Amino acid sequence: MEYNFKLEIKVRDYECDLQGVVNNSNYQRYMEHTRHEYLESLGENFGTMHEKGVDAFVSRVDIQFKTSLRSGDSCLSCLHTAKEGAKLVFYQDLFRASDNALAAKGKVEIVVVINGKLTRGEYFDDLLKKINER
Amino acid sequence: MEYNFKLEIKVRDYECDLQGVVNNSNYQRYMEHTRHEYLESLGENFGTMHEKGVDAFVSRVDIQFKTSLRSGDSCLSCLHTAKEGAKLVFYQDLFRASDNALAAKGKVEIVVVINGKLTRGEYFDDLLKKINER
Amino acid sequence: MEYNFKLEIKVRDYECDLQGVVNNSNYQRYMEHTRHEYLESLGENFGTMHEKGVDAFVSRVDIQFKTSLRSGDSCLSCLHTAKEGAKLVFYQDLFRASDNALAAKGKVEIVVVINGKLTRGEYFDDLLKKINER
Amino acid sequence: MEYNFKLEIKVRDYECDLQGVVNNSNYQRYMEHTRHEYLESLGENFGTMHEKGVDAFVSRVDIQFKTSLRSGDSCLSCLHTAKEGAKLVFYQDLFRASDNALAAKGKVEIVVVINGKLTRGEYFDDLLKKINER
Numbered sequence: 087m088e089y090n091f092k093l094e095i096k097v098r099d100y101e102c103d104l105q106g107v108v109n110n111s112n113y114q115r116y117m118e119h120t121r122h123e124y125l126e127s128l129g130e131n132f133g134t135m136h137e138k139g140v141d142a143f144v145s146r147v148d149i150q151f152k153t154s155l156r157s158g159d160s161c162l163s164c165l166h167t168a169k170e171g172a173k174l175v176f177y178q179d180l181f182r183a184s185d186n187a188l189a190a191k192g193k194v195e196i197v198v199v200i201n202g203k204l205t206r207g208e209y210f211d212d213l214l215k216k217i218n219e220r
Numbered sequence: 221m222e223y224n225f226k227l228e229i230k231v232r233d234y235e236c237d238l239q240g241v242v243n244n245s246n247y248q249r250y251m252e253h254t255r256h257e258y259l260e261s262l263g264e265n266f267g268t269m270h271e272k273g274v275d276a277f278v279s280r281v282d283i284q285f286k287t288s289l290r291s292g293d294s295c296l297s298c299l300h301t302a303k304e305g306a307k308l309v310f311y312q313d314l315f316r317a318s319d320n321a322l323a324a325k326g327k328v329e330i331v332v333v334i335n336g337k338l339t340r341g342e343y344f345d346d347l348l349k350k351i352n353e354r
Numbered sequence: 355m356e357y358n359f360k361l362e363i364k365v366r367d368y369e370c371d372l373q374g375v376v377n378n379s380n381y382q383r384y385m386e387h388t389r390h391e392y393l394e395s396l397g398e399n400f401g402t403m404h405e406k407g408v409d410a411f412v413s414r415v416d417i418q419f420k421t422s423l424r425s426g427d428s429c430l431s432c433l434h435t436a437k438e439g440a441k442l443v444f445y446q447d448l449f450r451a452s453d454n455a456l457a458a459k460g461k462v463e464i465v466v467v468i469n470g471k472l473t474r475g476e477y478f479d480d481l482l483k484k485i486n487e488r
Numbered sequence: 489m490e491y492n493f494k495l496e497i498k499v500r501d502y503e504c505d506l507q508g509v510v511n512n513s514n515y516q517r518y519m520e521h522t523r524h525e526y527l528e529s530l531g532e533n534f535g536t537m538h539e540k541g542v543d544a545f546v547s548r549v550d551i552q553f554k555t556s557l558r559s560g561d562s563c564l565s566c567l568h569t570a571k572e573g574a575k576l577v578f579y580q581d582l583f584r585a586s587d588n589a590l591a592a593k594g595k596v597e598i599v600v601v602i603n604g605k606l607t608r609g610e611y612f613d614d615l616l617k618k619i620n621e622r
Contacts, residue, residue, distance in 0.1 A: 098521040099534050100379060102372040104267050104425060106535065109368045110278045111248040118245065119500040126560070132501050133238050133508065133559025144244045148282045157372060157535025158528070232387040233400050234511045238504040238559060240401065245502060253366045260426070266367050267374065267425025291401025291506060292394070372535050378546045379516040386513065401506050412512045416550045 089164040091124040094183065097159045107154035113190045114147060117178045120163040121194070128216055139201040140209060145173065149192040153182055161189055167214065173197055174210040223298040225258040228317065231293045241288035247324045248281060251312045254297040255328070262350055273335040274343060279307065283326040287316055295323055301348065307331055308344040357432040359392040362451065365427045375422035381458045382415060385446045388431040389462070396484055407469040408477060413441065417460040421450055429457055435482065441465055442478040491566040493526040496585065499561045509556035515592040516549060519580045522565040523596070530618055541603040542611060547575065551594040555584055563591055569616065575599055576612040 095116050103109040122132045135141070155161055160183035168175045174196045180189040198209045229250050237243040256266045269275070289295055294317035302309045308330045314323040332343045363384050371377040390400045403409070423429055428451035436443045442464045448457040466477045497518050505511040524534045537543070557563055562585035570577045576598045582591040600611045 096525075098517070099524050100371055100377045100517050100520055102535070103368055104370040104372070104374045105270055105275055105277075106372045109252075110281065111245045111252065111368060114245040114248055114281075115500070115502050118243075118502055122501050123498075131560045133504070136239055141239055143239075143288075144285055146282070146284045147244065148280070150280045151278055154277075158533045230391075232383070233390050234383050234386055234505055234513060236401070236506040237502055238506070238508045240506045243502045249366070249368050252368055256367050257364075265426045267370070292399045373538055373543055373545075377520075378549065379513045379520065382513040382516055382549075386511075404507055409507055411507075411556075412553055414550070414552045415512065415516075416548070418548045419546055422545075 089166050089179075091120065091127060091165050093120045093123050093163045095119070095161050095163050095180075097155050097157060097161070099157050102157055107156055108159075110149075110151060113149060113151065113180060113192070116161070116163055116180060117147075117149075117165075117176070117190075117192050117194060118144075120165055120178065121176055121196075124165060128213055130213070141199045142174075142196050143199060144194060145197050146195040147192060148194075149190055151190050153187040153189045155180075155182060155189050159184065162186075169207065169210055169214060170195075172205070172207045174207060174213075223300050223313075225254065225261060225299050227254045227257050227297045229253070229295050229297050229314075231289050231291060231295070233291050236291055241290055242293075244283075244285060247283060247285065247314060247326070250295070250297055250314060251281075251283075251299075251310070251324075251326050251328060252278075254299055254312065255310055255330075258299060262347055264347070275333045276308075276330050277333060278328060279331050280329040281326060282328075283324055285324050287321040287323045289314075289316060289323050293318065296320075303341065303344055303348060304329075306339070306341045308341060308347075357434050357447075359388065359395060359433050361388045361391050361431045363387070363429050363431050363448075365423050365425060365429070367425050370425055375424055376427075378417075378419060381417060381419065381448060381460070384429070384431050384448060385415075385417075385433075385444070385458075385460050385462060386412075388433055388446065389444055389464075392433060396481055398481070409467045410442075410464050411467060412462060413465050414463040415460060416462075417458055419458050421455040421457045423448075423450060423457050427452065430454075437475065437478055437482060438463075440473070440475045442475060442481075491568050491581075493522065493529060493567050495522045495525050495565045497521070497563050497565050497582075499557050499559060499563070501559050504559055509558055510561075512551075512553060515551060515553065515582060515594070518563065518565050518582060519549075519551075519567075519578070519592075519594050519596060520546075522567055522580065523578055523598075526567060530615055532615070543601045544576075544598050545601060546596060547599050548597040549594060550596075551592055553592050555589040555591045557582075557584060557591050561586065564588075571609065571612055571616060572597075574607070574609045576609060576615075 176194040178192040312326040446460040580594040
């Protein structure tokens with residue numbers, strides 16, 4: 087898959103749980119952070135969007151966990167975007183940096199609400215246009 | 221659906237993000253906590269299991285987000301279990317306590333590893349037997 | 355010490371880190387949650403306050419860690435309040451429920467900002483008056 | 489102050505709470521992550537240490553919060569170490585990267601437990617020797 091964006095993330099030890107591996111919920115957090123850094127790479131900021139009354143909400147996550155990340159590991163967090171109906175869908179893969187093993191694979195669906203109203207995602211279209219014009 | 225276990229969870233304000241709602245990753249955490257409390261209700265403890273060399277790992281989560289929880293809210297976290305092949309599957313619903321609105325709906329798949337080896341989930345069978353004998 | 359408020363908190367396993375104990379940062383979170391539940395017991399809500407333009411900010415925390423909490427533990431989180439100058443100070447103790455051992459002991463200083471301006475804490479005085487009138 | 493180690497940390501949006509600023513507990517987490525990255529710069533890893541039976545525990549944190557970090561901000565996390573009796577003390581400052589404003593100032597005390605026994609911190613002496621020999 088050709089990715090739109092990649093971010094290296096170092097495991098933080100407080101993210102590991104009593105099993106000695108990164109707690110599952112943190113992969114979801116890594117994915118969120120990657121999406122928001124991707125936004126910043128497009129000239130947007132999630133907090134500024136919220137202040138303007140534009141909120142992107144996650145409507146669904148589907149994450150498969152493959153290889154556990156541990157203390158000392160870094161991962162490469164990669165994403166690919168697609169417009170599916172009114173939703174923006176992020177396909178997100180996390181690879182362990184040391185050996186490129188797939189750590190987690192996610193599909194994250196986003197909807198955009200502007201001033202409290204669900205939109206058909208025109209806001210996404212503008213962002214995607216921006217991507218394609220690069 | 222008939223649930224095997226229910227737990228009331230009060231939203232903690234640090235779980236809310238800059239959008240003023242509970243951050244998505246925390247629903248996954250609520251669901252984990254509910255499963256582990258369910259384990260305790262069966263006489264098991266997740267940490268003790270780990271020390272005995274028995275680790276339950278989440279292999280997949282699929283969560284749909286329906287109604288945002290906010291500061292001051294409580295939710296009722298409900299789960300139903302099913303054995304599907306070697307996996308134990310948890311169907312988990314979170315309802316906002318004030319009006320019973322569905323906040324999130326999840327399917328969480330678990331595998332059991334004993335002393336580093338993936339099992340066919342016999343450990344689950346014993347737990348489920350325990351449930352049925354109640 | 356006579357406490358103004360007590361809250362029982364069950365350890366959640368994702369709060370435990372690779373050392374098998376509750377990560378230190380979570381004691382600070384337990385203390386925040388206890389203060390906010392205390393607020394609710396006084397008829398206030400932290401999120402509602404923020405929407406009204408009234409923000410309580412932590413200006414300092416001093417926490418001593420005494421006994422580690424682990425998976426399966428509950429703690430009793432207790433607080434005592436005092437007005438010290440323009441600050442509201444919370445003295446907060448966490449006790450392991452099973453044997454009453456002191457888990458952590460904190461002093462947390464709070465300032466109140468209303469519509470962006472630091473106040474002399476008159477807002478606290480009203481809250482404390484409310485406490486004393488009980 | 490001359491720092492022993494510096495680390496740039498980008499704010500992650502899930503670390504911001506409903507007040508729109510990084511939740512206080514996350515500064516403690518930034519400080520932990522900085523100490524552990526510092527350990528790695530010395531050739532140590534916190535998880536590996538734990539597996540060898542060597543556990544560093546935080547015995548006290550004292551953190552003053554000065555300037556709130558927000559979505560989009562980065563901070564420069566700096567630390568200075570000192571041996572004080574049996575404790576290793578970390579003086580840790582977080583600066584907002586955009587204008588070098590002091591975001592938080594912490595003093596974190598650490599004790600070392602080896603195979604369950606509190607030590608006089610000889611383990612620290614070896615680490616500090618390593619620092620000085622550089």
